[in-house]
Amino acid sequence: DGGITQSPKYLFRKEGQNVTLSCEQNLNHDAMYWYRQDPGQGLRLIYYSQIVNDFQKGDIAEGYSVSREKKESFPLTVTSAQKNPTAFYLCASSHGGNSNQPQHFGDGTRLSIL
């Protein structure tokens, strides 16, 4: 079954620690995205990548970093510079190059601060 796998489902971070959220897709999609979902604020775009070895900042990229070394993988690192990291993080993918393509979402990772 094709889809997007996010891990872990729950993650706890200590103050000052970097943590990495995993996102893998086997849909052969070119484009991948990371969103942060907070109550009452909907989904806000953190980073996106249209092709391997290329990525762009979204609306709230500060305190986050990404890499895209493989087409199927788009890990997100929440750095210690992100002062309010507690949120639900969603990864998505789509066929790239055309804005009429819908996004496919993973089940999300809930990050909390200890």
Place this chain on the structure above:
Amino acid sequence: AQSVSQHNHHVILSEAASLELGCNYSYGGTVNLFWYVQYPGQHLQLLLKYFSGDPLVKGIKGFEAEFIKSKFSFNLRKPSVQWSDTAEYFCAVTSLNSGGYQKVTFGTGTKLQVIP
């Protein structure tokens, strides 16, 4: 700048009532419009989309939406809701930016609660 507004944050309806959720967007160029749904405990999934042609689009589970260009709106409708429609609904708009990248913007979501 591209933006999406969903004015209804929380809607409570009885079963068999009709539903209309508002979505307005702002963008000067060509856009594609989507509605996504997130059922409790499940991942976000596509409900319907519009990118050209007939402005009235039909999606899964009896939902439909009408694109009204003059009003910059893409409201979601269903004639008769069911308890199983209880979920959070997100409107989204996409466009291609000058670099050829797909720019995606989501609304803040509307929580629909259907009472049996």
